[in-house]
Amino acid sequence: MVGNSLIIILLANTCAASFATPNIPLxxxxxxxxxxADILDYPYQVSVQEFYLHICGGSIISTKHIVTAAHCTYETIASYLNIRAGTAIRNSGGVTIDVSIIYQHPEFSNVTYDYDIAVLELVSDLTFSDTIIAIxxxxxxxxxxxxxxxxxxxxxxxxxxxxxxxxxxxxxxxxxxxxxxxxxxxxxxxxxxxxxxxxxxxxxxxxxxxxxxxxxxxxxxxxxxxxxxxxxxxxxxxxxxxxxxxxxxxxxxxxxx
Known part of the structure; x- marks a missing residue:
């Protein structure tokens, strides 16, 4: 905290810079x-990646859909993104599948972070196993x-x-x-x-x-x-x-x- 202004931190790897407006979360x-954590205990967890590098987390909800945060998909396009599933190691192991469609909530605000949810549709289905399961x-x-x-x-x-x-x-x-x-x-x-x-x-x-x-x-x-x-x-x-x-x-x- 600096003086009376509260420093808010947003939770993505891609945006660590401070904003001048005090009401924008950082x-x-x-x-x-x-x-x-063992992926066997959290088999719904995936890494959401941009050009095959981790940027955010996500959750498997079906063989073809992942839930993540809208601020993770804000101002990007589906062809840049993929997910890695079935591994507890961030950038290796498991399987990777590209994203075909981003459904970012239309009311998401990058100022207030209201409606901070997005659904990713994959280009092909995940194969469920002990390490890949929908939540x-x-x-x-x-x-x-x-x-x-x-x-x-x-x-x-x-x-x-x-x-x-x-x-x-x-x-x-x-x-x-x-x-x-x-x-x-x-x-x-x-x-x-x-x-x-x-x-x-x-x-x-x-x-x-x-x-x-x-x-x-x-x-x-x-x-x-x-x-x-x-x-x-x-x-x-x-x-x-x-x-x-x-x-x-x-x-x-x-x-x-």
């Missing part, structure tokens, strides 16, 4: 305070209870301003109520109904560069997509995720899932 997402999706507007433990996974850095991890990481964080999250980010940032929050008051564990677009899950159910936050794992500032239950209808509309 991108920087990574797993902090976590531990190594279940919640019901539309499914209620989420503050304090519920959730798990976030990704290849982001392990400390603020650090470098990305080559090994998939995971960390467990409790959900935070919308009221408490809004109080943390007031007055400069609005927590909308399309966002949900998770983290510890004392900080220390968080998704925060390279984790953007990755899954926040409860008991194998995709409930959030890594979006933005104030730095990484800072006390009093929970991580902010796209709220999958409240964006469920869009996913169904573009993917049929």
């Amino acid at each position: 991108l920087d997402g990574k797993i902090v305070g976590g531990s190594n 279940s999706l919640p019901n539309e507007n499914q209620q989420l209870i503050a304090g519920t433990e959730s798990v976030v996974t990704g290849w982001g850095a392990t400390e603020e301003d650090g470098i990305g991890s080559n090994q998939l990481l995971m960390v467990e964080v409790p959900l935070v109520s919308a009221t408490d999250c809004q109080a943390a980010y007031a007055p400069n940032y609005v927590i909308t109904e399309r966002m949900l929050c998770a983290g510890f008051t004392e900080g220390g564990k968080d998704a925060c560069e390279g984790d953007s677009g990755g899954p926040l899950a409860i008991d194998g159910l995709l409930i959030g997509v890594v979006s933005w936050g104030a730095g990484c794992a800072r006390p009093d500032y929970p991580g902010v995720y796209a709220n999958v239950p409240n964006l469920r209808s869009y996913i169904a509309e573009v993917s049929g899932v």
Whole structure:
């Protein structure tokens, strides 16, 4: 924090620069305070890549569709992108498939990061196996209870301003109520109904560069997509995720899932 202005970090590897306008979140997402993860335990996790290099995380929802963050696909085109699935190592192993179509939410704002969700359609089907499996999706507007433990996974850095991890990481964080999250980010940032929050008051564990677009899950159910936050794992500032239950209808509309 500099003076009275809050530095917000967005969670993608491709955008780490500061913005002059204080209400624009700054991108920087990574797993902090976590531990190594086995792809067998999180077989829905993929690396979203640009020219075969990791930029964001994503979640398999069908043999041909991946959910990620809209800020990961903003101002890019499908022919630049591919996904890597079936491996816990960021840029090797598993299988790679190119992206054919980007369904970026039409109401996504690159200023507020509202509606921060996109669906990628692949050029060919994934073959499901022990290391490649779709994650279940919640019901539309499914209620989420503050304090519920959730798990976030990704290849982001392990400390603020650090470098990305080559090994998939995971960390467990409790959900935070919308009221408490809004109080943390007031007055400069609005927590909308399309966002949900998770983290510890004392900080220390968080998704925060390279984790953007990755899954926040409860008991194998995709409930959030890594979006933005104030730095990484800072006390009093929970991580902010796209709220999958409240964006469920869009996913169904573009993917049929």
